[in-house]
Amino acid sequence: MKVFMTEYLAIDLARELWQCRRCDHEIGPARGNYKEGLLVYDRDPREIHRPLLDPAKYRLTFSPHPRWCRILEFYCPGCGTLVETEYTVPGHPPLHDMDFDIDALKAQWKDRPPMHEPAPAPADEPPLKRHCHGHSH
C-alpha cells in the first residue's frame, strides 16, 4: 500500500520505500532521510526573488541577501520535479524534516482502505437554503 506523504512523495509500506509520486522513482528507504535520494541545488535567492529596486542604487531591493539566505532546491532524480525548497543559511546542514515511525505507520494503515488520491479539502459550507413557503401559484 502507498501512503501519500506530500504533494510529491509517497511511502510504499510493503517495500518500505520513499517514492516519487510523479514518476514512481524509488528515492530511498522509508526509515531513512528521503533527501539523501534526491538531487540538491544551491539556488541564489536573487534568481527567484528578483531585485525590483535597482541594485545599483539600493542595498535592499526585495531580493533576499545571498549571504543571509540560500534556497536549497531538492529535485527528483527521475523526473526533475522540485520536491522541496529549503530556505536556509549558507553552510547550514539540510534538515532531516520527515522522520516517521514506519512500524507505527504500517499498524495504522493496516485497517485503513488504500487511497488512490490524497483526501480532498473539506467542502466549503453549502449556502444556507432559503426556507421556501411553497406557494406554487
Place this chain on the structure above:
Amino acid sequence: MTQQTIDIAAESLSDDERALVDDFLRDNTLFLAPDREIMRNHAHGPRSRDEERVLSGEPDPHALNLVRGRLYAALDETYDMVEQMGTAPGAKWGDLVTGIYTARGDLSAISPKGVVVFSGICHYPIKFIAKYWAKDPTVGLSEGDGFIHNDSRYGNIHNTDQSMIMPVFHEGELICWVSSTIHEGENGACEPGGMPAAAESKWDEGLKMSPFRIVEDFQIRRDLLTYLQNSVRDPKLQYEDIKVKLHACVRLIERIRAVIAKYGKDAFVGCLRKNIEDVDAEVRRRIREMPDGTVRVQAFIDGTLRENCLMKWNFSVTVKGEKMILDCRGSCPEFTNRSINTTLASLKTCLATSYLIYIWPDLPHNMAVFSPIEVLTDENSLLDASFDAPNAMSLTPLFKSFSMPIYAMAKFLYSAPKRYTSVYASHFNQPFTFVYGGITQHSEVTGNFCADINGNGGGARFDRDGEHAVSPIFGYMCDTGEQEFNEEELPVLRLVSQHLSKDRMGFGKYRGGLGYEQMITARDSDVWGFMTGGTGSFHPSAYGLFGGYGSPAYPLAKVKDVNVFDVLKSNPRQFRFDMVELMNEQALEGATYGTYHMGMTFEPAAQGEVYMICQGSGGGYGDVLERDPELVMKDVEEELLSPDLARELYFVVFDEATLIVDAAATAAARDAERKARLARGRPYAEFVADWCTAEPPEDLPYYGSWDDPKVIWAGQGETRRQLDADTLAGIMMPNPKDLRIAELEAEIAELKRRQAGA
C-alpha cells in the same frame, strides 16, 4: 534562599510544619511576581467538585447545547459592542475578543469572530487573581469587581493589549469569569503607539499592569483611572476603552444570568466544562490519527528591529500515540536589551492559536486544544525569556510562531484520510504596518498603529492560490480599516493606500496571496513621526510548501528632504504612484532616496516626506513548473506578474499581446527546465560534503544552534561565543548608534592620519 532549597527543606517537614512554613512565606512575600506554577502550565485543570457533581449526573445534552448557543450569541454580541464602540484603531478593525472562563479560570469559549490569542492568554491573570487577590484581605473578590491587566509576564501577548476581567457570582458563589481584550495601542512606552522597538529594558516599555482592581461595584475608580491616563499619551483612549470593555463584560454577565434563569446553574456550569473536555478528547483522537514520528522545521529571523542579525527559530513536532511534543530548544538566546523577547506563556498561546486557525479550525476555540500538547524550550531563550527581559515587541518571534505549526503539520497531515481543513502553505507572518505618533490636526496627542497589520497575504493551498491581503496571521475576522476615516482623525495621507504589489509573491504551482504597497506621508502637523516593526528584509519571512517558494524580502523605502505636496502642485507628472517606479526613477529634485530594513525606530517625519512599505505575500505551494499556464496568464493579465517572470520562472511560452499560450512550446520549455535541473542538481551526499560547515559563516551575526541544539552560537567574528543551551544567559547588544559613531571616528582618525602623512 532559592525555591529549590525551600523545596528540599520542606520535604523533611511534617504536614503541620509545612503548613506553618507556607503560611509564613505567604504572609511575608515581598513582591508577588508572576507565579511560575501558573505561568508555566498551559493545560486546563481537573474538574471542580461542582463540575464533577454536574457532569457525573446525566446532564441533558439538548439543554447544554441550547446553553452553548446562547453563550456564543452573547459572545458575538459583546464582540460587536466593542468593535462598534471601541476607540482604539485595533478595536475598530477587529483586534479584540470577549471570553468566558470556568470558575477555576480555564478558558471555555470566545466570541466566534474574536482574536483567539487574547482570550487564550487571559486564563493566566485570572488564575493569579484567584490565587492571590481573592484571599487577600486588602483586595478580595466580590460581585462587580473588574480587574485590568496588560503585563505579558502575568499572561499577555504584549503590553499594548489591555484586558478587563470580571468574576461572576450566582447566589454568592463564584461560577465563572468573563473578559474583554483590545489591542489598545498607546501605553506610555518610550516610543508612541505601544510597540516600542527602541525599548532597552522593561522600564522603557510603558504601563506594566499586573492584574489589579480598577472597577468596584461596576464603577470605574476615578483615582486609578487618572493614574493610568496620566501614564500614557492618549488619556481619551485609555478612559473610553476601559468603559467599553467594562460594558462588554457587564452585558456578558447579564446574558449569563438570563441563561441561568432559564436553564439553571448546573446546565451553565456543565456546558462550560463540557466545552473544554469535548475539545480535549477530540484533539487527542485527532493526534492518534496522525503518523507517529518527528517533523523538523526551522526559520530565521533577520533582525532585532535595532540591528540585523540572524536568529534561529528551531522547531520540531513529535507525535506518539495521542501525545504531541513541540520542541523549540536550540533557538536563539534572549536579548537583555532588545524588546523582541517573548515569555513562554505568550509563545504557547500563539502556537495554540495556530492550531485553532490553521490546523483544526472547526474546533470550538478554547485552550483545551493545546492541553494534550507539550512544549519544550530553553529557559532564557528568545522564546522563553526571563522576568527581566523586555518583551514589548514579542511579535517578532510570535508572528513566526503561527507559521511553525503550519510548516510542520502539513507534513503530518498530508496523508490523512480525512481533512479538517485544507493543506496550507504559510500565511505571511510579519507585523508590517506603520506605527505613528505626535500631535494631530485636532491638536490631540496620540500614538497608535495602522490596521494594515491585518492585511497579510494568505498562503497557497494544495488546490488553489492564496488570497490577497486577507487577514493577520493571528486572526481571520480583522479588517484593514477605512483610510478616509483615518485621514479625518490623523495628519496622515496615503498617496497609495492598498495597491497589490506586483511580482512580490510566493511562487509555486499555486501562488501565495499578495500583499499591497503603501505610500504614506504626514500632512497638517509639524510634530509627527512614524515607525515600523518588522523583519525579513534580508532573509524572507514566510516560506513555501512542498517545492513552493517563499515571500520575497521586503525593505522600507523613504523619499526624504522633499515636500511631495509641493511636487504635486508644481510638477505632478514627476510623481509616480508606484513604489518601484518612484524609487528607480528618482525624478524628484533634491530628494534623498533610500531603502532600509523594516525595523525603523520612531522617526520624525516632515510634511510631505514619503514612507513606503509592502504588506507581505503568503508562501507558494508546489513546483512552479506545474502551475497551470492559464493561471500564469491570469496573473499577467491582472498585472500581478511581469511577462518576464511568466517566461523565466514559470517557463510559459505565450504571445505577449494576446496572452495566448503556446501549449506545445510551454511543455517543451518545461521539459527542458526539468532536464536542466537534473544536470545542475548534485547527489545529496556529494552536495553536503561541500556545503555543510561546522559553524555559521564567520562574518554573519548568528544566534542559535547550528547542527547541535545543545550548542548555541552567539555573535560573529572574534567575538562569537558558544553557549550551553541548558544554562543560557541573555545577550546584551551594543547600541547601533555607538557602533556607527565608532566607525565614523575610525574613519576620521584614518583621514587625519593620511592628511598628516600628506
